[in-house]
Amino acid sequence: xxxxxxxxxxxxxxxxxxxxxxxxxxxxxxxxxxxxxxxxxxxxxxxxxxxxxxxxxxxxxxxxxxxxxxxxxxxxxxxxxxxxxxxxxxxxxxxxxxxxxxxxxxxxxxxxxxxxxxxxxxxxxxxxxxxxxxxxxxxxxxxxxxxxxxxxxxxxxxxxxxxxxxxxxxxxxxxxxxxxxxxxxxxxxxxxxxxxxxxxxxxxxxxxxxxxxxxxxxxxxxxxxxxx
Amino acid sequence: xxxxxxxxxxxxxxxxxxxxxxxxxxxxxxxxxxxxxxxxxxxxxxxxxxxxxxxxxxxxxxxxxxxxxxxxxxxxxxxxxxxxxxxxxxxxxxxxxxxxxxxxxxxxxxxxxxxxxxxxxxxxxxxxxxxxxxxxxxxxxxxxxxxxxxxxxxxxxxxxxxxxxxxxxxxxxxxxxxxxxxxxxxxxxxxxxxxxxxxxxxxxxxxxxxxxxxxxxxxxxxxxxxxx
Numbered sequence: 001x002x003x004x005x006x007x008x009x010x011x012x013x014x015x016x017x018x019x020x021x022x023x024x025x026x027x028x029x030x031x032x033x034x035x036x037x038x039x040x041x042x043x044x045x046x047x048x049x050x051x052x053x054x055x056x057x058x059x060x061x062x063x064x065x066x067x068x069x070x071x072x073x074x075x076x077x078x079x080x081x082x083x084x085x086x087x088x089x090x091x092x093x094x095x096x097x098x099x100x101x102x103x104x105x106x107x108x109x110x111x112x113x114x115x116x117x118x119x120x121x122x123x124x125x126x127x128x129x130x131x132x133x134x135x136x137x138x139x140x141x142x143x144x145x146x147x148x149x150x151x152x153x154x155x156x157x158x159x160x161x162x163x164x165x166x167x168x169x170x171x172x173x174x175x176x177x178x179x180x181x182x183x184x185x186x187x188x189x190x191x192x193x194x195x196x197x198x199x200x201x202x203x204x205x206x207x208x209x210x211x212x213x214x215x216x217x218x219x220x221x222x223x224x225x226x227x228x
Numbered sequence: 229x230x231x232x233x234x235x236x237x238x239x240x241x242x243x244x245x246x247x248x249x250x251x252x253x254x255x256x257x258x259x260x261x262x263x264x265x266x267x268x269x270x271x272x273x274x275x276x277x278x279x280x281x282x283x284x285x286x287x288x289x290x291x292x293x294x295x296x297x298x299x300x301x302x303x304x305x306x307x308x309x310x311x312x313x314x315x316x317x318x319x320x321x322x323x324x325x326x327x328x329x330x331x332x333x334x335x336x337x338x339x340x341x342x343x344x345x346x347x348x349x350x351x352x353x354x355x356x357x358x359x360x361x362x363x364x365x366x367x368x369x370x371x372x373x374x375x376x377x378x379x380x381x382x383x384x385x386x387x388x389x390x391x392x393x394x395x396x397x398x399x400x401x402x403x404x405x406x407x408x409x410x411x412x413x414x415x416x417x418x419x420x421x422x423x424x425x426x427x428x429x430x431x432x433x434x435x436x437x438x439x440x441x442x443x444x445x446x447x448x449x450x451x452x453x454x455x456x
Contacts, residue, residue, distance in 0.1 A: 088319025094403030095316075095323045101393040102330070165329035175322030 003032060004060040006048050009039030010122045016194035018108065018187035019069040021222065023057045025183035026073045028218040030083035042123060043130035070100055073180050086180035099173070099181040102162075107188050110156035115197045116145035122195040153200055160207065167206035171213060178214065186214045190222055231260060232288040234276050237267030238350045244422035246336065246415035247297040249450065251285045253411035254301045256446040258311035270351060271358035298328055301408050314408035327401070327409040330390075335416050338384035343425045344373035350423040381428055388435065395434035399441060406442065414442045418450055 005027070007020035015021070015037075027035055040047050045054045051067050058067045059075070066075045074093070077086045087093035112119075116135065120142050123131045135142060163185060166173060173181045189211055192200050202208055215223050233255070235248035243249070243265075255263055268275050273282045279295050286295045287303070294303045302321070305314045315321035340347075344363065348370050351359045363370060391413060394401060401409045417439055420428050430436055443451050 085317075085319065088323075089313075089316035091313065091316025091402050091407050092320035092323055094398055095320055095327065095401060095407065095409055097397055098327060098390055098394045098401055098409070099323065101390040105389040105393060161333040162326055162329040165333060166326045169325055170322055173323060173326055174319050179319050179323065181323055181326070 002062075003027065003035035004038055005035055006038045006040050006056055006058040006060075008056050009041055009124065010194070011124050013039065014122060014194050015039070016119070016122055016191050017056065018191040020057045021187035021190045022069040022180075022183050023059060023072050025186070025218075025222065026076050026086060026180060028221055029086060029178065029180070029183070030076050030080045032076070032080065032083070033218075042127040042134075070097075077180075084177075088174070088179060092179070096179070096181045096184070100184055103184050103188055106159050107163075107185065108191075110152075110159050111188055111192060111200070112139070113145065114149065114152045114156060114200055115192060115195055116142050118195045118197050119191075156200070157202060164205065164207050167210045171210065178217070182210075182214060186211065186222070230290075231255065231263035232266055233263055234266045234268050234284055234286040234288075236284050237269055237352065238422070239352050241267065242350060242422050243267075244347070244350055244419050245284065246419040248285045249415035249418045250297040250408075250411050251287060251300050253414070253446075253450065254304050254314060254408060256449055257314060257406065257408070257411070258304050258308045260304070260308065260311070261446075270355040270362075298325075305408075312405075316402070316407065320407070324407070324409045324412070328412055331412050331416060334387050335391075335413065336419075338380075338387050339416055339420060339428070340367070341373065342377065342380045342384060342428055343420060343423055344370050346423045346425050347419075384428070385430060392433065392435050395438045399438065406445070410438075410442060414439065414450075 005020070005023055007015050007024070008017040010016050024037070027033075038047060040056055045056070048054070048056065048058045048067075051058050051065055053067060055067055057069060057072065058065060059072045061075075061079065064075075066072050073086055076083075077093070085092075087096055116139060120128065120131065120135075132142060139145070163173075170176065172178045173185065189201055192198060201211060233248070233251055235243050235252070236245040238244050252265070255261075266275060268284055273284070276282070276284065276286045276295075279286050279293055281295060283295055285297060285300065286293060287300045289303075289307065294300050301314055304311075305321070313320075315324055344367060348356065348359065348363075360370060367373070391401075398404065400406045401413065417429055420426055429439060
């Protein structure tokens with residue numbers, strides 16, 4: 001049965017949404033390689049009208065659809081119990097919610113404070129007015145985000161200390177092999193990568209080693225934007 | 229077989245070490261209620277000379293001993309597989325290491341910056357010279373920690389946001405029932421409680437609800453210091 005993922009589209013078909021990456025990597029983890037990636041523009045969400053909401057990613061599996069990257073991961077874990085587990089157990093799933101919250105409240109906002117301006121450059125020209133207006137409601141003027149890069153990167157690296165420490169003890173957050181929590185956290189690093197700011201990721205050490213391992217997974221799937 | 233836990237002793241037999249609490253609650257979780265708590269003073273670690281190191285807690289189970297709260301939890305999970313699980317799965321254990329690191333690098337240091345002076349007041353008189361010298365090597369003059377309480381508490385609460393968000397979705401970090409990660413994080417709140425600074429825990433909301441649930445567990449075991 002064909003699976004379809006609706007994901008946000010950037011300039012030159014680059015896909016930088018961390019939430020969409022989580023979903024794509026969860027599919028790969030489950031061994032579900034046969035899916036179609038449908039680009040959706042920031043300003044025009046009409047392709048997902050069927051879902052009655054505007055948030056992306058949305059996954060369609062046969063006659064069923066799910067939105068929200070967390071709910072999609074839970075759906076895949078439950079619908080495909082024979083594939084490699086994303087959570088390990090119900091307790092693992094509950095614990096993953098903490099790491100999800102850490103990403104959402106700490107890791108992702110810290111990165112956005114650094115790359116908001118760069119993200120604007122990665123938005124399609126036709127979407128930029130929409131994007132600026134939408135983001136400035138929440139973050140204020142995006143030009144402000146170009147400054148104080150070194151200080152913000154240092155503060156962000158400080159916040160990543162629990163990640164750095166954990167990855168000194170084991171190659172993945174999931175242990176010897178990746179779990180959904182790895183894709184959660186990695187998705188935010190891919191966001192940096194695909195807006196051209198891979199430089200904000202520390203150049204060596206446990207976080208970079210883990211990042212490189214994940215880039216290599218699934219035949220280097222996360223290394224590239226999809227070809228159009 | 230008798231289990232013995234060596235734990236740090238404070239004034240009036242109060243036990244405030246967050247690491248010791250993790251171990252005590254892990255034992256309770258496993259249904260191992262028949263253990264002896266042996267107080268060890270800060271300045272005199274001779275009761276644990278047998279372990280060839282000075283860090284506490286140390287657990288003795290029959291002819292086997294383990295130190296370090298994380299290793300003790302792993303030991304209990306492996307040695308008592310028939311008791312309720314602490315981690316849910318190997319993947320859950322690996323994920324717990326992230327929450328362990330978050331506690332160690334974020335939650336605990338943030339609290340210490342608030343309560344270091346109060347902690348000194350909870351140390352036995354005979355241990356205070358030792359304790360001051362030991363802690364001031366790392367933290368500087370402990371009197372400095374009395375100031376800026378409101379700012380430090382606000383900053384610490386901000387850092388606890390992932391915990392707050394997670395506990396809005398489920399009663400425990402482990403889901404519907406506690407996991408070892410709950411005791412990890414709760415242990416640090418007990419540290420605040422037993423040095424007389426329960427006021428630093430927010431008065432209502434998801435974190436306080438969870439804290440109260442854990443205080444009630446095991447017949448209110450964590451509510452009180454052991455009777456001498």
